[in-house]
Amino acid sequence: MMTNDNQELYQQVILDHNKKPRNFAKLDPATHTAEGYNPLCGDHLNVYLRLSPQHTIDEITFSGDGCAISKASASMMTTNLKGKSIDETNKMFEQFRELINGKLNPQKDPNILGRLAIFSNIWHYPARVKCASLCWHTMKAALDKEPKAVSTE
């Protein structure tokens, strides 16, 4: 039997996205890309975006190597951001950051996180928060067209 704690972190949805990550491929052509790296643990990923002329996300994919949390987070980020506008994307990123730092309670606070709320327990595992946030920082860096590899440090 697993402990309840672990059931909270490694839920079926996360395990499933880890095993079968969605949108896990290089996107070519892409309008925006960035490389993300966590020097503490070696997690490494690329996020690729193709924006429409109306500035909505037509396509978003990722590639790279990381733990289950980072892979699942990236996979779920891509499924949630497809079709979203830049404004919605920024809002979702902001709320996701609040969520994983324990500052947003998805049951009480109004939010647009949808299934991403599954990461609400991660702030109990401080060492793992960056695993969940790496893909988001990388996506943001791609949109902001920051030219260099981003880092969680």
Added chain:
Amino acid sequence: MNPKTNFDVRTIRKDFPNLNVHVHGKPLVYLDNAATTLKPRQVIDAISQHYREETSNVHRGVHFLSEQATKKYEKAREKIQHFLNAKESAEIIFTRGTTESINLVAQSYGRTFLKSGDEILISRMEHHSNIVPWQMLCEQVGCRLVVSPINEKGELIWDEFKKRLSAKTKLVSIVYVSNSLGTINPVGDIIDAGHHVGAKVLIDGAQAVSHTEIDVQGLNCDFFAFSGHKLFGPTGIGVLYGKRELLDKMPPYQGGGDMIATVTFEKTLYNVLPYKFEAGTPHVAGVIGLGAAVDYVQSLDRDKAEEHKEQLLAYGTQELLKIPGLRLIGTAKFKTAILAFVLPGIHPHDLGTLVDREGVAIRTGHHCTQPIMQFFNIPATSRASLSIYNTQKEIDTLVRAVKKAKTIFD
């Protein structure tokens, strides 16, 4: 009681209060000893006594407390001299740890005596602290860093190592025991081979000091670096041993108080060894704690302690390999009690989090040895590193926890 060696782990365990802690409601199983060892009460008491009864600066005051602290501080230096079998206590320089010791040699010896065209030889299995200081030196003086390869077992390839030695080699800096593989390097041969081409040899002894007796004169190494906290001592204190003939020629690493003989604005005369290299108020409590740690280690039957760890290593190797798919990283013929492994389908960080919930502390990641991870083409490993207080029962707990984690990911 271990029947084969009569090495009484239960008695040893009583010395380490941290072992009584519960983690997530489970008894702590501490298997991260290569990162840092737990501290025995003898060390904790020595540090506590210093702060309770003899707080003062050293080498300065004429008052009673300062004299007491200075005496203990210098006594600790002598203990470490004997622990390493150095010729004199002035060859023992206190630093913040292995990293600072290596940086001291790079910046003081390296910048003075190495020049463009010279080579520094290291190995593929070095910790970042025995790579980066040399890269910095190479940028400063134009010398070249040469890396000796390892084989699939994680052993230095001796012929390749010798091939890379030449008259250009001015420094050889090699780890005694690899922190991520457990490999024990043939440092005696390495030192002799380095000297044969006229190079000076530094040994990174961070993992070695808790594993084997060190005799710097017997080894004939030019520099030897280690950290107190991997030897049951406090963090923030370490040692650089250097031969006097070299230390005497080297300029100070940092300037400040205590490292001077006289200061005027025209000219400053530096202090004698070892104070030339100890600028500023040192980590007095740390040095006293390290002295107590050395006393503690020397009170043990080290052969029996090592035998105990070897049995744990053999048992742990056997039990971990029973887990389907598990691959050990680091299978050198001569290795210490370090069990690094990867499991298909589970990233080490997920495994680390899951076994932590069972009370088991292991290290996951690249262990500050990214070139080793690149060699084995893996992002990271999970590493259980064993010490004198660990038991077979604790290895069973680890194996159970790993199997349980595996069921979640299968």
